[in-house]
Amino acid sequence: METLLDIKDLWVRFPSRHGVFDAVRGVSFTLGRERLGIVGESGSGKSMTGRAILRLIRPPGIVEATQINLEGVDLLKKTEKQMRDVRGKRISMVMQDPKFSLNPVMRIGDQIMEAYRLHNSVGKAEAYAKSLEMLEAVSIRDAERVMRAYPHEMSGGMGQRIMIAMMLIPNPEIMIADEPTSALDVSVQRQVLDIMDKLVKERGMGLIFISHDLNLVADFCDRVLIMYAGRVVEVCEAARLHEAKHPYTRGLLNSLPRLDAPRDRLEVLQRDPEWAEAPSVSGRVA
Amino acid sequence: MALANDTEGARKRAPLPRWLTTTLKTIGSIAVTMLGLMFITFIIGRVMPIDPVLAIVGERASKSTYDAVYFQLGLDKPLIVQFMYYLRDVAHGDFGISLLNGHQVSDDIRRVFPATLELASLGVIFGVVLGVPLGVVAAVRKGSWIDQLARVVALIGYSMPIFWLGLMGLLIFYGMLGWVGGPGRVSIFYEDIVPRVTGMILIDSILDRNWTVLKDAFSHIVLPASLLGYYSLAYISRMTRSFMLEQMNAEYITTARVKGMSEWDVIWKHAFRNIRVQLITVIALSYAGLLEGSVLTEIIFSWPGIGSYITTALLSADMNAVLGGTVVVGLVFVLLNVFSDLLYKVFDPRAR
Numbered sequence: 001m002e003t004l005l006d007i008k009d010l011w012v013r014f015p016s017r018h019g020v021f022d023a024v025r026g027v028s029f030t031l032g033r034e035r036l037g038i039v040g041e042s043g044s045g046k047s048m049t050g051r052a053i054l055r056l057i058r059p060p061g062i063v064e065a066t067q068i069n070l071e072g073v074d075l076l077k078k079t080e081k082q083m084r085d086v087r088g089k090r091i092s093m094v095m096q097d098p099k100f101s102l103n104p105v106m107r108i109g110d111q112i113m114e115a116y117r118l119h120n121s122v123g124k125a126e127a128y129a130k131s132l133e134m135l136e137a138v139s140i141r142d143a144e145r146v147m148r149a150y151p152h153e154m155s156g157g158m159g160q161r162i163m164i165a166m167m168l169i170p171n172p173e174i175m176i177a178d179e180p181t182s183a184l185d186v187s188v189q190r191q192v193l194d195i196m197d198k199l200v201k202e203r204g205m206g207l208i209f210i211s212h213d214l215n216l217v218a219d220f221c222d223r224v225l226i227m228y229a230g231r232v233v234e235v236c237e238a239a240r241l242h243e244a245k246h247p248y249t250r251g252l253l254n255s256l257p258r259l260d261a262p263r264d265r266l267e268v269l270q271r272d273p274e275w276a277e278a279p280s281v282s283g284r285v286a
Numbered sequence: 287m288a289l290a291n292d293t294e295g296a297r298k299r300a301p302l303p304r305w306l307t308t309t310l311k312t313i314g315s316i317a318v319t320m321l322g323l324m325f326i327t328f329i330i331g332r333v334m335p336i337d338p339v340l341a342i343v344g345e346r347a348s349k350s351t352y353d354a355v356y357f358q359l360g361l362d363k364p365l366i367v368q369f370m371y372y373l374r375d376v377a378h379g380d381f382g383i384s385l386l387n388g389h390q391v392s393d394d395i396r397r398v399f400p401a402t403l404e405l406a407s408l409g410v411i412f413g414v415v416l417g418v419p420l421g422v423v424a425a426v427r428k429g430s431w432i433d434q435l436a437r438v439v440a441l442i443g444y445s446m447p448i449f450w451l452g453l454m455g456l457l458i459f460y461g462m463l464g465w466v467g468g469p470g471r472v473s474i475f476y477e478d479i480v481p482r483v484t485g486m487i488l489i490d491s492i493l494d495r496n497w498t499v500l501k502d503a504f505s506h507i508v509l510p511a512s513l514l515g516y517y518s519l520a521y522i523s524r525m526t527r528s529f530m531l532e533q534m535n536a537e538y539i540t541t542a543r544v545k546g547m548s549e550w551d552v553i554w555k556h557a558f559r560n561i562r563v564q565l566i567t568v569i570a571l572s573y574a575g576l577l578e579g580s581v582l583t584e585i586i587f588s589w590p591g592i593g594s595y596i597t598t599a600l601l602s603a604d605m606n607a608v609l610g611g612t613v614v615v616g617l618v619f620v621l622l623n624v625f626s627d628l629l630y631k632v633f634d635p636r637a638r
Contacts (some may be wrong), residue, residue: 051540054543054544056540056543056544084546084547084548085546086546087543087544087545087546088544088545088546089546092544092545093544095537095540095541096537097537100536100537100538101537101538101540101541102538102541103538103541103542103556103559103560104538104560104634104635104636105559105560105562105633105634105635105636106556106559114545114547115545118545118546118547119546150635150636152635152636163541166541166545167544167545170545170546
């Protein structure tokens with residue numbers, strides 16, 4: 001499989017008054033034209049990993065890695081200005097809650113057109129046509145009305161589809177979806193995922209799907225990294241997640257209620273301090 | 287049955303267009319506010335232990351003179367009737383006669399208010415033009431030397447007494463360097479040269495194309511205006527900084543960065559757009575504060591503005607002048623509020 005992204009030994013550190021806090025500790029993985037899931041609890045470093053790839057960690061945060069190669073070119077060696085050509089155009093990101101990730105005082109149309117025109121020198125009319133097309137691609141009927149509307153007039157599901165349209169419009173190769181459905185009603189989660197999945201597949205993109213929802217990731221992804229305390233503790237095929245060996249993964253799986261095997265009492269995850277100390281498992285596919 | 291008829295009637299009536307109901311509501315709320323303001327100031331003015339008759343006739347007047355004036359002023363009538371008379375007069379633009387100088391209070395206000403308006407407007411422009419960018423830069427470069435500098439500038443603005451800064455300014459820039467004009471609105475030989483149109487000498491001299499007077503008036507206003515501007519700069523820049531800090535942590539800022547936007551555009555096209563509403567409140571407040579007239583500045587610079595006018599009137603128990611001044615200042619406050627409400631709706635779709 002062709003490798004889009006190759007990350008070796010990624011660290012994200014935040015110096016503070018009480019010493020340095022390491023949010024991500026030596027994570028390595030590759031991403032091809034596949035759907036890679038990153039699962040973990042809050043604070044496990046999964047979101048930080050996504051943001052570090054786009055070099056969006058703001059000072060005083062520090063990103064270190066042997067390499068973050070995008071098709072053979074190290075992103076860490078790029079200047080800030082060169083990074084801007086990567087962001088949006090080659091790697092983009094959908095965030096958790098469209099209520100906060102869309103600018104509340106700008107028309108939706110302007111925000112989508114802006115995303116397109118940042119990377120394509122075209123006029124307003126062309127950008128408008130392209131945006132309409134993109135909105136229709138994420139199954140938004142009445143796209144012209146939505147273009148004129150403001151984010152607060154949209155529901156969560158609509159907002160997230162708009163977000164996907166906005167992030168896909170410059171035609172990137174990689175999309176990072178950071179808990180894209182966690183803020184949505186369960187009833188629209190599936191719908192949004194299906195739209196995202198369809199578009200990512202059609203375009204042959206690589207997808208990094210960050211979530212805390214094991215079942216969702218197992219269903220939706222090809223490969224899964226399980227993160228704990230800033231490290232990858234286990235890597236496995238999504239379809240074989242139930243065969244996972246690491247006690248943390250097992251613990252997570254056992255703490256989920258199952259319709260087919262009801263239990264009176266769910267297991268409580270017993271944490272072993274050794275998990276945090278063990279070296280990170282590599283998710284690289286040579 | 288009656289109920290059914292009522293709803294029928296209501297349905298037949300065409301609904302008023304929305305802009306019209308909004309306008310009517312706004313006018314109504316202005317009227318109610320002003321009425322309340324006038325009522326309170328009027329009552330305070332009348333219950334004060336100052337005898338308005340004595341203030342006019344003097345202590346040595348005979349009983350008959352005293353009584354004549356007493357009845358002429360309508361003081362024998364109940365307070366509420368007196369208030370009605372006052373309202374009627376105000377509606378005709380008549381605030382009564384100033385006891386101090388015998389002028390119509392309305393004429394006095396027409397003279398002093400433009401002086402304050404001119405000074406306050408220039409001051410607030412100064413404060414906004416320098417304060418907003420300073421606040422934005424301080425927020426974006428939080429903790430840098432420029433943030434520290436902005437902090438010091440604001441701290442000095444907050445803590446230095448204005449009369450001291452004013453006197454020092456006069457001493458240095460007028461007395462020693464001679465860069466600016468001294469106290470007063472224009473030099474004495476330029477007084478009353480340009481015809482009065484707005485009462486603001488800067489504008490009147492432009493209308494008259496009298497550039498000499500314009501230059502002279504500007505050299506007089508620049509020091510007090512920058513002084514007032516400095517104080518609003520201190521406030522505006524601090525507030526801008528905290529508004530911006532809040533927005534820069536918002537998730538839509540990350541979105542803008544993910545799109546591949548330059549930091550400059552992220553700041554001005556996205557973050558700044560979201561603080562406009564809050565900024566308007568702050569600017570309107572500091573403008574309204576300046577329009578009340580800044581007594582100390584007006585006294586130091588011999589500026590014949592509304593602040594020193596009301597203060598002088600108050601000290602000599604000239605209640606007509608005090609009431610008139612208060613009503614005008616109140617009206618300015620209310621109008622500024624209405625105007626900033628209007629701007630909210632322009633800048634924030636959620637407020638529409």
